[in-house]
Amino acid sequence: MNWTAVKSIYVFEMARFFRTITQSFISPVLSTSLYFVVFGAAIGSRIQEVEGVSYGAFIVPGLIMLSVITQSISNASFGIYFPKFIGTIFELLSAPVNFLEIVMGYVGAAATKALFIGVIILATAFLFVDFEIQHPFAMVGFLVLTCISFALMGFIIGIWAGNFEQLQLVPLLIITPLVFLGGSFYSISMLPPVWQIISHFNPVVYLISGFRWSFFGSADVSIGLSLFAIAGFTTLCMAVIWWIFKTGWRIRQ
Amino acid sequence: MPLIVDVVALRKAYAGGFEALKGVDLQIEEGEILALLGPNGAGKTTLISTVCGITTATSGSVKVGGHDTVKDFRAARSMIGLVPQEINLEPFEKVQNTVKFSRGLFGKSANPALIEKILRQLSLWDKRDSQIRELSGGMKRRVLIAKALSHEPRVLFLDEPTAGVDVELRRDMWEIVAELKRDGVTIILTTHYIEEAEAIADRIGVIAQGEILLVEEKSKLMARMGKKELEVQLSEPILEIPASLASDTLRLKGDGSALIYSYDTKSERTGITKLLADVAAAGLVLRDVVTRQSSLEDIFVDLVHEGDAP
Structure with missing residues (x-):
């Protein structure tokens, strides 16, 4: 393993994040605060409790997931698309690094940024509502796994995208609806039975359910199934990336 | 000298069917400077990209330092530095960060003293904390060179390094090339400029339409170039050279309309006066006299145009 290369990519990518640290933090904090005001205060005052938890607290895990998933994808997809766009990818392709090292550097940095933002949103949530985290280790575990797996997916999108429109397309058309639904x-359990069945085909359900369990100890689906779903998703993404580098698809002529 | 780059029967056909390399064989010796000359679209950049791992070969093999560039890519690539033709740089990054990044990417541990030396040598030290987008075009090219040198390559590819570059950078670059050569680094540069090849290369290769047409010691090419020809055109064609004029350096033009005398411009006596006196003495009447010098450019153009023939 060329660990020096992994570290170099990671540090280089994190530097991009720190250059724009204000935007990186202000935007998610602001949008989360808006969600709390709209959903927590306005709508929440009419919904008393969901599964024994106040509505304001109930939406905290979902809000964190929403931001973390979006951030992981956009960071990772931009991180690898940008070198492709400006041409600096030649250096990665000519360096003595394999696909795993490139992925660890880029995905690691994208996941770290998303994790930062997740933690900040969690901190912001404490300002608006009272809640406890019943399984803190599981919570961190879920958060980290989500950051990594969606950063992997973002990496694939970044390699696939041929222009900036396509870079936005998948997050906008697929990810946002999946996360909202x-x-x-x-x-x-609040949905009509048919929609409950349909929901089980949405991989994000398992993530949010597992994450919410780590907060409140109750979940829509079993915790084992949640872990299995996220592990399966991560494996699938890794397999796709391995294939991309093996065939040179969209990166090496 | 041992071989350091060994390209064997290398072919590259792009997805559209265009064959950029048609079975290239090229052996480069350790420590030499090889200039690859060729017109646009000859396959120079494709050849370099394939050696460096940016494009994959359709068939054939490349070894660098004895390591196959596909099977043993780590060992092969860690020996190679590449200065690409296009200015590809992260615009918002600082100069020294991007240079350090290159070193790390090649698996070398940090070496601030070396980075400082390279940046100073390229007159980039004062700009080390500037963002790349603030630099001029020539400065950006210096950054590309610094990045390639940062990981101490044993084989350095310079793809059109002086295209659109000012005199100062060209001179700095030649100095760096000379220093690298002293350290035993092998350098392969592509260029359109024949003077550049003449100035720094040990050997010159000519590539056109995906094929290597010639690789020869520069000194041998220069020797050919040092010769000059004098064409003595006659008012009446003759069948053969009169016995009184016969010598190795004189031949008759195909149709007998002129005598062609070749001589060395650098020698003290060119023998022209004697030749002309002898021609007059032999009773031949002159119509005109023309001299011409075959330059590397002529050799190059001839070779490239032979390649055009169906």
Whole structure:
């Protein structure tokens, strides 16, 4: 393993994040605060409790997931798309590094940034609502796994994208609906039976459910199934990336 | 000298079917400077990209320092530095960070003293904390050179390093090339400029339409170039050279309309006076006299145009 290379990519990518640290933090904090005001205060005053938890607290895990998933994808997809766009990818391709090292550097940095933002949103949430985290280690575990797996997916999108429009397309058309319909703001059990069944085909449901379990000890689906779903998703992404580098698809002529 | 780059039967066909390299064989010796000359689209950049791992070969093999560039890519690539033709740089990054990044990417541990030396040598030290987008075009090219040198390559590819570059950078670059050569680094540069090849290369290769047409010691090419020809055009064609004029350096033009005398411009006596006196003595009447010098450019153009023939 060329660990020096992994570290170099990671540090280089993090530097991009720190250059724009203000935007990186202000925007998610602001949007989360808005969610709390709109969903927590306005709508929450009419919904008393969901599964024994106040509505304001109930949406916290979902809101964190929403931001973390979006951030992981956008950071990672931009991180690898940008060198492709400006041509600096030649250096990666000619360096003595394999696909795993490139992925660890880029995805590691993208996941770290998303994790930072997740933690900041969690801190912001404490300002608005009272809640406890019942399984803090599981909570951190879920958060980290989510950051990594969606950063992997973002990496694939970044390599696939041929222009900036395509870079936005997948997050906008696929990820945002999946996250919104994944139980960020409600419990799946609140849906009519048909939609409950359909929801089980949405991978994000398992993530949010597992994450919410780590906060409140109750979940829409079993915790084992949640872990299995996220592990499966991560493996799938890794397999796709391995194939990309093996065939040189969209990166090496 | 041992071989350091060994390209064997290298072919590259792009997805559209365009064959950029048609079975290239090229052996480069350790420590030499090889200039690859060729017109646009000859395959120079494709050849370099394939050696460096940016494009994959359709068939054939490349070894660098004895390591296959596909099977043993780590060992092969860690020996190679590349200065690409296009200015590809992260615009918002600082100069020294991007140079340090290159070193790390090649698996070398940090070496601030070396980075400082390279940046000073390239007159970039004062700009080390500037963002790349603030630099001029020539400065950006210096950054590309610094990045390639940062990981101490044993084989350095310079793809059109002096295209659109001012005199100062060209001179700095030649100095760096000379220093690298002293350290035993092998250098392969592509260029359109024949004077550049003449100035720094040990050997010169000519590539056109995906094929290497010639690789020869520069001194041998220069020797050919040092010769000059004098064409003595006659008012009446003759069948053969009169016995009184016969010598190795004189031949008759195909149609007998002129005598062609070749001589060395650098020698003390060119023998022209004697030749002309002898021609007059032999009773031949002159119509005109023309001299011409075959330059590397002529050799190059001839070779490239032979390649055009169907």
